[in-house]
Amino acid sequence: LKVEIITVGDEVIFGHIVDTNAAFLANAVYSLGAKVTRIISVGDDVAAISEVLREATSRADLIIVTGGLGSTPDDLTSQAAAQAFGRRFALHKGYLESIREKFQGWDLKFTPSSERQAMLPEGAQPLPNPIGICGFKLEEAGKTLFFLPGVPREVEKITEGVLLPFLRERIRGKEVIRASLLKIFGPTETGVKELLQDLEGDYELAYLPSFPEIHLRLVVRGADEADVEARKKRYEEGIRKKLGIHLFGKDDEVLEGVVGELLKEKGMTISVAESCTGGLVAHRITEIPGSSDYFLGGVVVYSNQAKEELLGVPRHILERFGPVSRQTAEFMARGVRRLNRTTLALATTGIAGPTGGTPETPVGRVFIALAAQDEVKVRKYDFFGDRHQIKLMASEVTLDMVRRYLLTL
């Protein structure tokens, strides 16, 4: 089953937005074992859209189109589809009715421009879209075309509800493909390759740098589902064994979520004191639903005064060793742990740049501390990159430090 993806919109070909829909759809198709052979983006132009629709339909079996289905004059995809395949472009009565009902349900005024969305190529079948208006399916010369709106959340909903079931049905009985994403933090890509060099088996492994992590895509193919699943499990276990603690998660798991799960498992709480990461560690921890169960609080202490008054870092420590030092990091972690009465506490202090560096304490120098009941670990790092990268890397190392600590308990 050859699949092509077409994204329509001036905002894409003028580079005003990054095309996340294409990546989402490609990944959904790929995860079922079908192959996306081409992704094409064109602007809001009837001739250009209908040209790529015809070309893609001549090459692929399934064509997924997103964008250009709204109610404004530059939404031209439906019209271009009618033109591409020589079909009448007409009002779809049933579709119009369903749009009217949706507007009523949402308490929105139905205007003539809303009616425009019910104009479809003859033979189009509207798709269920639980959170929006548009979407339809078209059969042409034995090929299937799905037309989805451009709003990412609607693309996701229709993909789940309609597109994936369609693909599963079509792919059944063909080659079985199972893939998983393994997430690593710690070693470099070369280091991961060395660790895995003796791993044997019939699988594909792709390295996907995902700063500051390394993501490995494991793909296993075969004719029999049970065999493929069993082999995938075996290879995953093999990789897990070779990578050990460096492998932190799989598929949708994120580092801050893994840390959260470990804290819940151990019945522990945590707090953070941030200088150079400026709130990013707390922000990441609190992105996880339910984090209020284990995350009790954080402080962002940019000034020496705040480090002293809020966290009790002694003035003589700040004066003697400086705010970016092993000693200050240790007192910060102890201080925020005491303040929030948590089992564990984390602290970061460093120079995120681009200014503020000195020969002794260059931009990128960061101390990270983890305080527990009876010990404080402090590590020193020198990170590269711009302000954003240094903050991100420091937050990653901080979260990973507590993950590794929790796994030793």
Place this chain on the structure above:
Amino acid sequence: LKVEIITVGDEVIFGHIVDTNAAFLANAVYSLGAKVTRIISVGDDVAAISEVLREATSRADLIIVTGGLGSTPDDLTSQAAAQAFGRRFALHKGYLESIREKFQGWDLKFTPSSERQAMLPEGAQPLPNPIGICGFKLEEAGKTLFFLPGVPREVEKITEGVLLPFLRERIRGKEVIRASLLKIFGPTETGVKELLQDLEGDYELAYLPSFPEIHLRLVVRGADEADVEARKKRYEEGIRKKLGIHLFGKDDEVLEGVVGELLKEKGMTISVAESCTGGLVAHRITEIPGSSDYFLGGVVVYSNQAKEELLGVPRHILERFGPVSRQTAEFMARGVRRLNRTTLALATTGIAGPTGGTPETPVGRVFIALAAQDEVKVRKYDFFGDRHQIKLMASEVTLDMVRRYLLTL
């Protein structure tokens, strides 16, 4: 000048990464007034790559290709280019020498696989790449093809150093196009359209939703540079007048940077107390280089205990009105302002969800407070979306609240 962009890589067509190179290149081309008519992605496959190279060269005047130039066996773009245009695929001696020198300079070992990168289609001209290895230019049937590596930072460097100068040279004397991006927060897209409906002039205006902001792309075209610049300035002023305070920035400006500039201008400092935003407001403020001049500190207070002990929110207030209330927000803002001795202070408290909502205080309810010397403003909001969207929206409203306040001083 018609331009097409081709990105090569399995990681793109399998949806493992989002194609930011295409957006970056499209935007760079667009900003000079040339038109990208198509963006195509294909996988690491010689036949597929050479097919799209031939097709694109038949349609466009300039083709920009990224990816597939590295030293691993799945880097096939150079070979595909040779095949597409019937050229010999051979070792480029001068290029090899320059690669060898770079490896020496970086203190890296030169291996046979590194040599592979010096294999180019006959007639290719290597491009200067200050931070990496690869990149070359090819002329074919009067068309120009640029081949860039896939690493985003290298794409940016080569674009700046070689591609943009080439484009400027080619476009000179043709139509002059000037564009700017105007950033708005406050009204809905419909609201912005209504405010701008009487605006007259010869320009194009595109709406680019950029949650939670609205971005407007203003494009002005003409034959004469001075005239185009003058008109652009006039339309910008016209838009600025109609949108007033809702327009917060232009081009590269971001809301947290605008707030920082205003604080520096007024010589003021700020601190934040966050509950539902969980550190995101502090993180955004501290993404700006030099923010330590005006940002003194923040606290993330998830528990009632932290709100009480750290910020001095009275227990009877927390018990009577609850942690998500106008009164708690006000005490939080006052408390963090006192704690950090800042001119201004911000506070957020709300339910980011997906759990924790009640009929009286549903998911999405957020109170945001701004404390100054002699007044505290508190606003109540009901936001929609998932946890991430509610945090993002709340952080945006918080930053915008202080921006609007500073503009009234």
